[in-house]
Amino acid sequence: MKRMMMAAFLALAPVAGWAEGIVHKIAVHVDDGDPRVLHMALNNVQNMASYYKSQGDTVQVEVVAYGPGLVMFLDGKSPVSDRISTMSLELEGLTFSACGNTLRKMSEKAGHDVALMDEAVVVPSGVVRLVELQEQGYAYVRP
Numbered sequence: 261m262k263r264m265m266m267a268a269f270l271a272l273a274p275v276a277g278w279a280e281g282i283v284h285k286i287a288v289h290v291d292d293g294d295p296r297v298l299h300m301a302l303n304n305v306q307n308m309a310s311y312y313k314s315q316g317d318t319v320q321v322e323v324v325a326y327g328p329g330l331v332m333f334l335d336g337k338s339p340v341s342d343r344i345s346t347m348s349l350e351l352e353g354l355t356f357s358a359c360g361n362t363l364r365k366m367s368e369k370a371g372h373d374v375a376l377m378d379e380a381v382v383v384p385s386g387v388v389r390l391v392e393l394q395e396q397g398y399a400y401v402r403p
Contacts, residue, residue: 281317284308287393288321289402290329291386295339298332300403302343308401309351319353322393326359326386330366333358333380341377348379359386 286308290301305321312319325332332338333356348354358380366374376382383389394400 281315282312283318283320284312285320285393285396285398286322287390287398287400288323289390289400290323290325290332291327293328293331297403298329298338298340299343301332302340302347304401304403305347305351305354309354319351320355320398321351321353322355322357322389322398324357324359324383324386324389324393325380326362330358330362332356333376335375335377338377344377344379356380357383357386357389359389360384362386 286305288301288305290298292298301323305323308321309319323332332340332344335341338344344356348356356377356379358376360382361384363374363376363382390400
């Protein structure tokens, strides 16, 4: 039992090994298209990155959007496109993942391919991606 508890703790603990200190792995869940929520998600990312940098640590953050939250990555329609472009250049270890299921359904409804911002990478399923990240020891944040 003690070994199982220690193994569970180690799986959830931040990863050591970068020269700066500890690497904190964080998955940010976005499924709401409200601009306030989108800005809050990006504020969370910036605040975490700033805090951990001040501690000598680094972060790996993956923002995963699906459903109505996919508006976050829509080319020409995202209310946070400027922030995403800037943050992707400023923050190492920041990834933006777009749900392929949602994108396919949006494209079918529109009758044409819906374009995403260059910063977004399509994953097969946003929900599955969040599960995978948590299985890899990522902390889960939902603004």
